[in-house]
Amino acid sequence: MARTAHLERAHEFSPASIVYRKKRYDYDPGLEAGLDIVRAGDVRAALLLARSGVETLEVNEPLMISAAARSALAIAAVRVAGALRRRRTTVVSYAIENLYPPVPASLKGRVGRRARLVLARFVHANLDRLAFGTDVSRELYRRVFGSGGATATTIPALPSAVHPALTPGRPPIAAFLGAFEERKGLPLLLAAWPLVRERRPDARLLVMGKGALEVLAREAVAIDASIELLVDPSRDTISGALAGAKALVLPSQRRPRWREQVGLPIVEGLAAGCVVVTTSETGLADWLTEEGHYIIPADADAATLAEAVAGALSDRRAPADLLAALPATDGRRAADDWLFGRRPAHDSVTAT
Missing domain, CATH: 3.40.50.2000 (Glycogen Phosphorylase B;)
Structure with missing residues (x-):
């Protein structure tokens, strides 16, 4: 799901194409200007990615199981396309989930949850780099998936200061x-x-x-x-x-x-x-x-x-x-730099 924060980051971070399925309640279309952004369903998104020759693909985090099928399909598409081109796509993700998916009451819900968790494991197993925004999230992933094969790091999801020149006091x-x-x-x-x-x-x-x-x-x-x-x-x-x-x-x-x-x-x-x-x-x-x-x-x-x-x-x-307690660099931006390795323009795609 795309939201205003995604668009704001896209303007600030290294250039990337954005492929999304739905808009969140806080989506501001006025921020689309100047961005390479495409709305597409799961199958169309996978086809677009397969044809794109993308070098780095960022997918939703594995424990966002509502998007597990979309992420798995996207990864499968770039893996097949990469094998045909003999050029492997790097797959990355940013994780902050801190709640294990609950067990639904209905049988249908439980079956669906199990299927999505299988897909989530596929997504996790096919990641090359995984950045965590909190230690709580990293511990949850360790419990659910084990260590996995991805290179992982934790970069706290803390902002840098945006108002450096401030008066000493504020009203209550x-x-x-x-x-x-x-x-x-x-x-x-x-x-x-x-x-x-x-x-x-x-x-x-x-x-x-x-x-x-x-x-x-x-x-x-x-x-x-x-x-x-x-x-x-x-x-x-x-x-x-x-x-x-x-x-x-x-x-x-x-x-x-x-x-x-x-x-x-x-x-x-x-x-x-x-x-x-x-x-x-x-x-x-x-x-x-x-x-x-x-x-x-x-x-x-x-x-x-x-x-x-x-x-x-x-x-x-x-x-x-x-x-003064905040980092010099915004944590999400630092994670983006680490995930994408500061690659040049037009070689990365974020799929949400």
């Missing part, structure tokens, strides 16, 4: 960024907000994103003047808002088939110098804890979240102090 603004869904913790945050205001009467909450719970967010805004709502804001608006916020709050809640892998809002908040408040679900939880951010259990109640948010808003560290 907490920002929520993401899908308006229960799994992202928006209802929990709205339930906790009155308790945050009891501790910090000057606190303000900025809610940014879109989704099914927009009505809930609008109801909260209608009864509490300290809450501001921005529905589907532009990237520039998001960047400016985070640059002025003290804390980024993303209280992710695990679901049977989903667990927060990293959390793009967390990455964006860190890059903007925000204190992060989140749950232990993210694969960055250990790093965030070590750096003094506010991590609560996934099953924490509103009172626990309120205490963490109030603590983050009162945190005395300046944005520059938080930014």
Whole structure:
């Protein structure tokens, strides 16, 4: 699935063609300009890849089992084409999954899951390079697949600073960024907000994103003047808002088939110098804890979240102090450089 982040990275990283099947809710078509991007089903994508003579192919990570058939077909296509051309395609992947695929209740679901896991093993076995964004993901892959034949490395999915020149302090603004869904913790945050205001009467909450719970967010805004709502804001608006916020709050809640892998809002908040408040679900939880951010259990109640948010808003560290802990190079970009070996233009394809 293609999303805005994929397009943004494509503009910044080494040139590559993008072949995708579906668009996510946060896909911005305005970012397609200047990119070699093709929408294609599984079979057509495989045929395109077979004809392309691609040197390096990036596929979805093996434990994204919903895409296992597509990835397996793409790999088979370039392997056959490579044998005919006597030039082997390098196959790579970037992994951040941290939840083993659950067992469905129905027999049909269990059979389908087993088949997809077989394909996932094929994908994993045919990788040449595999970059992990978190240690949690790497450990899960070790348990599921063993060591495998791919050359592997871990490059933490941490951003570099995007706002190096920042004022020492910020107003007590907490920002929520993401899908308006229960799994992202928006209802929990709205339930906790009155308790945050009891501790910090000057606190303000900025809610940014879109989704099914927009009505809930609008109801909260209608009864509490300290809450501001921005529905589907532009990237520039998001960047400016985070640059002025003290804390980024993303209280992710695990679901049977989903667990927060990293959390793009967390990455964006860190890059903007925000204190992060989140749950232990993210694969960055250990790093965030070590750096003094506010991590609560996934099953924490509103009172626990309120205490963490109030603590983050009162945190005395300046944005520059938080930014100093970040790497000089964006982790996803560093992983891309490692996966593709800084190859020249037009010799790589990312299939999503």
